Amino acid sequence: MELKGLLEAASPLIELALAEDVGEGDVTTLTTVPEGREGKGEIIANAHGIVCGLPIVAEVFRKVDKTIQVKSLTTDGEPVAPGAVVAEVSGPLRGILTAERTALNFLTHLSGIATLTARFVDLVAPYRAVILDTRKTTPGWRALEKYAVRCGGGRNHRMGLYDMVLIKDNHIAACGSLAEAVRRVQASGVSVPIEVEVRTLAELEEALSLGVDRILLDNMDIPTLREAVARARGKVELEASGGVTLENVAEIAACGVDYISIGALTHSAQALDFSLEIL
Structure with missing residues (x-):
């Protein structure tokens, strides 16, 4: 900015x-x-x-x-x-x-x-993972807090609901299935990137077949993250999220994900x- x-x-x-x-x-x-x-x-x-x-x-x-x-x-x-x-x-x-x-x-x-952002960035420096923020910002302060994340060496995830599709569990529940939710987005002709959230390897396999831009691996443990990366490597960008701390972020990054998103950067610093x- x-x-x-x-x-x-x-x-x-x-x-x-x-x-x-x-x-x-x-x-x-x-x-x-x-x-x-x-x-x-x-x-x-x-x-x-x-x-x-x-x-x-x-x-x-x-x-x-x-x-x-x-x-x-x-x-x-x-x-x-x-x-x-x-x-x-x-x-x-x-x-x-x-x-x-x-x-x-x-x-x-x-x-x-x-x-706080810089501390996370330093911990993942040996790996490919990029530290991202989330929309968990103080109301009215988003532009400033996301600027602060950039000053700390992190990158911004979507700025709001308008610049990226992120299909989460509630969207899937409202549509009936992940495939149907993605189909509706793709049929709409929107030009922004499409990301979907998955919580299991079975959901990952489904998401890999849908032609999305990024898959968010939500609250997966380390063995599951490693397996997810092995299955998806080279096919789509992967983002790990949920329960990320200074104590475990390096281990998460070592799994090989492309991004790690952390709400605590802005809501708990x-x-x-x-x-x-x-x-």
Whole structure:
């Protein structure tokens, strides 16, 4: 996502966040900091990780006070260590202190996602598997959270329901069979890729005969995954999903799948701690 698109996606979220936080005014800052007082501060990393969200941080401060200057000292996707200064902020102190928490909330959340993604990516580096996210994102935050996954070295699965067909168990139940569900999609003439979810080797064999683009192997154990790869190798892309953790992702990747999708990247990432210190 280009910077313009990222900031367009972030803009309504920033406005909402500031509205709920500032309300009718930052009473603490307004009563303790003299009007017109200038100052500067540093945004500092307090843990090892991957930074993500610096352009959004700058936009938060800008929306509070256009005269605040933010100088990024690194770029999204770069590693940081405790004590690293990632940005300098200068300008009216009232605006800096009012924007502080909202700016850090964006930075810590997105950096947490990028950091967790990078840990998964590092673990599968010896293998062919690509780490993917899912649609299990915070409502309204999808574009930002999927951007964070990319900053961590992962790739995006479908952005929404519109850019890929993914036939799951409930679609199959509604159609009566996997074959019928695929037939209906193919008959519709849609031009997006078609993926189907299977849970057993028997379902895999059926899916292999249907001419789909990718097969999702849902919650299969390691021996079953290995057998699925052996049966499908070279015929169709394979994606493993379900129950993927930092402890088992390398073993899953070693089975030979092409992709591993992980909902936890966006719904369970721990925030990466940053703080703003006034100098």
